Amino acid sequence: MAAGTDAREGVRLVYRRFSAFHRFNHYLVMISFFGLVLTGIPLKFKDSVWAEFFMDLIGGVEGAGFVHRVMAVFNFTYFFLEMGYMAWYVAARKGPLFGPDSIVPGKKDWQDIKGMFRWFLGKGPKPRFNRFTYWEKFDFWSLMAGTVLIGGTGLMMWFPEFTASLLPGVSLNVALVLHSNEAFLATGVIFIFVHFFSAHGRPESFPADEVIFSGSLPLDHYIADRPAEYENRLRAGTLDQVVRPAPTGPMTRVNSWLMAIFSVVALFAATYTMLLVVWPLLF
Amino acid sequence: MNLTGVGLPRPRRRVSRVAASAAFSAILMLGLFVGVASAQDVEGCLICHGDPNFTDPTPPENLEEGEDLSLYVDAEKFLGSVHDELKCSDCHKGFLLTIPNHQIDVDKDFRQVAIEACEGCHQEAFQQYQTSEHAQRFYEDQAGPICISCHGSHAIRRVNLGEESADFKMSMARDSCGQCHEDKFEQASHEFHFKALSLGYERAATCFDCHGFHDNLALTSGEPETVEACRQCHPGANKGFTYFQMHLQEGFQDAWWGVRAVYYLFSTLLVVVLVTGIAYTTVHFQKETRTMLGVFGRGAGRLFGFIRHLEEESVKEREGRPNGPEDHSNDKPENDHRGML
Numbered sequence: 155m156a157a158g159t160d161a162r163e164g165v166r167l168v169y170r171r172f173s174a175f176h177r178f179n180h181y182l183v184m185i186s187f188f189g190l191v192l193t194g195i196p197l198k199f200k201d202s203v204w205a206e207f208f209m210d211l212i213g214g215v216e217g218a219g220f221v222h223r224v225m226a227v228f229n230f231t232y233f234f235l236e237m238g239y240m241a242w243y244v245a246a247r248k249g250p251l252f253g254p255d256s257i258v259p260g261k262k263d264w265q266d267i268k269g270m271f272r273w274f275l276g277k278g279p280k281p282r283f284n285r286f287t288y289w290e291k292f293d294f295w296s297l298m299a300g301t302v303l304i305g306g307t308g309l310m311m312w313f314p315e316f317t318a319s320l321l322p323g324v325s326l327n328v329a330l331v332l333h334s335n336e337a338f339l340a341t342g343v344i345f346i347f348v349h350f351f352s353a354h355g356r357p358e359s360f361p362a363d364e365v366i367f368s369g370s371l372p373l374d375h376y377i378a379d380r381p382a383e384y385e386n387r388l389r390a391g392t393l394d395q396v397v398r399p400a401p402t403g404p405m406t407r408v409n410s411w412l413m414a415i416f417s418v419v420a421l422f423a424a425t426y427t428m429l430l431v432v433w434p435l436l437f
Numbered sequence: 438m439n440l441t442g443v444g445l446p447r448p449r450r451r452v453s454r455v456a457a458s459a460a461f462s463a464i465l466m467l468g469l470f471v472g473v474a475s476a477q478d479v480e481g482c483l484i485c486h487g488d489p490n491f492t493d494p495t496p497p498e499n500l501e502e503g504e505d506l507s508l509y510v511d512a513e514k515f516l517g518s519v520h521d522e523l524k525c526s527d528c529h530k531g532f533l534l535t536i537p538n539h540q541i542d543v544d545k546d547f548r549q550v551a552i553e554a555c556e557g558c559h560q561e562a563f564q565q566y567q568t569s570e571h572a573q574r575f576y577e578d579q580a581g582p583i584c585i586s587c588h589g590s591h592a593i594r595r596v597n598l599g600e601e602s603a604d605f606k607m608s609m610a611r612d613s614c615g616q617c618h619e620d621k622f623e624q625a626s627h628e629f630h631f632k633a634l635s636l637g638y639e640r641a642a643t644c645f646d647c648h649g650f651h652d653n654l655a656l657t658s659g660e661p662e663t664v665e666a667c668r669q670c671h672p673g674a675n676k677g678f679t680y681f682q683m684h685l686q687e688g689f690q691d692a693w694w695g696v697r698a699v700y701y702l703f704s705t706l707l708v709v710v711l712v713t714g715i716a717y718t719t720v721h722f723q724k725e726t727r728t729m730l731g732v733f734g735r736g737a738g739r740l741f742g743f744i745r746h747l748e749e750e751s752v753k754e755r756e757g758r759p760n761g762p763e764d765h766s767n768d769k770p771e772n773d774h775r776g777m778l
Contacts, residue, residue, distance in 0.1 A: 196636065197629075197632050197633065197636065198632075200632045200635055200636055205636060206635075206636055206637065209636045209637065210637070214636070214637055214638065215633045215636050215637065215638030215641070216638060216640070270721075273724070274720050274721070274724050280728075289721075311629075314671065314678065314681075315671055315672075315673030315674055315675070315678060316673070318674070318675060318677040318678035318680075318681070319673075319675055319677065321677070322677050322680045323658070323677050323678045323679055323680035323681035323682075324680050324681060324682055324693045324695065324696065326681045327681060327682050327685065327692065327693070327696045328695055328696050328699050330629065331689070331696055331699050331700050331703070332699050332703065335699075335700070335703035335704065335706075335707060336703065338707065339703070339706065339707050339710060342707075342711065347711070347714040347715055347718050348714055348718065351718045351721075351722055352718065352721065355722065356721075356722065356725050356726075
């Protein structure tokens with residue numbers, strides 16, 4: 155019998171990786187990220203022939219500005235929720251902040267990176283990952299850092315007069331440069347090259363990793379993917395915290411639909427960005 | 438003071454007036470006939486001047502060989518302009534259809550006459566203009582603009598003071614101010630207000646919103662006029678607000694060092710992260726794909742093996758799916774792990 159299937163009753167078991175809270179946050183990230191990119195990029199690349207077309211489509215600069223601000227609020231929401239959660243995680247002693255289950259980078263990540271490069275070169279086995287791999291941590295923390303930078307400078311420009319009452323006006327020039335460069339970094343690099351490829355584009359999860367939508371993944375995938383966490387839990391006897399019978403009922407369908415929808419939206423956002431950014435370089 | 442006596446360069450005639458009159462009196466006779474028949478100033482003038490190929494038969498001497506001086510007036514543009522109700526002779530005073538050489542006083546420079554005509558109908562604008570640095574520079578060495586440098590002559594657009602369209606604001610900046618202040622326009626076009634403007638946001642500021650148009654041109658950061666200029670749209674603006682640098686080169690070479698530092702830092706970061714990001718992802722992606730698909734054999738067989746694997750997976754999933762929630766209500770996960778050991 156395959157691993158992950160109850161020998162007696164044929165019940166499929168899954169590993170529950172993300173709680174409803176985390177999935178909700180991921181939705182916020184997705185929606186706000188796409189919203190911000192779609193409404194912000196045309197302004198940065200206004201020389202592209204597509205800029206005016208897309209801008210008109212989303213209600214002109216005024217409409218886009220409004221949507222951009224609403225999305226910015228979503229952005230702050232997930233940031234504070236996530237930071238609040240982290241504070242609670244520590245306060246409620248859910249686990250050590252630097253423990254194996256934590257998103258905080260530690261010594262093991264450095265070893266994993268080295269191990270990974272050895273594996274790339276065929277000089278060793280693939281490292282055995284804990285709950286979060288180093289690239290997931292990088293993904294997460296670059297997003298959080300980016301949110302602080304983009305959010306802070308965005309607020310400065312949202313209320314330029316207030317900013318100027320505290321700082322000289324040239325700080326607004328700095329804010330714009332920072333906002334626009336960091337946004338580009340986030341979109342072009344983190345988003346398309348790091349997150350899309352490493353989280354959703356790898357062969358085992360292509361075209362989108364279901365786990366962030368359904369919250370769980372088949373037990374055998376889990377064991378193959380995160381062997382270190384599995385062994386830790388086995389040894390500590392805490393596997394029952396994360397292993398569940400596979401969810402059934404209408405929610406599973408809803409999740410699949412949402413995943414499909416967001417995959418299409420993501421594809422659209424990537425094409426859109428490419429049209430605006432790469433098109434002017436080529437033509 | 439008015440514009441009379443300011444010497445605009447007058448074109449000199451190649452052929453003497455006496456000889457020339459013979460050459461085109463024939464045309465003028467025709468014009469006379471048609472002109473009297475239509476009796477309409479605009480329509481009558483456009484019979485000749487409405488022809489796109491209509492050039493001066495007696496061009497000035499300083500014209501290059503082979504080049505023509507077009508006397509064409511685009512009727513459609515003129516009738517679409519704000520002056521569509523004016524007669525040609527309201528500006529071209531002294532031009533009549535009914536006289537042979539159709540300018541009463543041929544010694545008057547027709548341009549001069551037309552330009553001075555603006556003043557007659559737009560007293561207020563002219564008075565304002567008179568006080569500006571532009572007028573001073575014009576009277577000094579003709580480098581400053583006059584009415585037609587900014588507004589044009591035959592296709593003058595309606596201004597709609599207070600509710601200008603984005604297109605009007607943009608074309609004023611690009612086609613008039615930008616013609617002489619190229620650097621300032623180039624710099625401003627990378628800035629937020631102009632980006633928004635070029636995407637159709639009419640509330641954003643263009644040159645004349647901040648600098649004024651007929652008077653009050655120069656602005657200096659920190660001065661009360663500049664604060665006032667910003668306050669038109671940013672009511673809470675204070676002195677510090679005006680230290681926002683409006684005109685910066687694209688690469689920020691002329692900016693405050695803080696702006697430059699951030700710009701260079703982030704440009705470098707962008708390149709570094711982009712290059713390492715793409716390189717790393719390619720390696721990771723490729724290794725992972727090969728490892729995974731390697732299980733299924735080599736070459737094309739690998740692909741078929743993989744497809745077969747996917748089919749098996751989906752079959753497994755369908756069969757393994759529990760029949761209903763009650764099926765595992767008394768399920769104890771702990772047991773499973775022992776089973777899996």
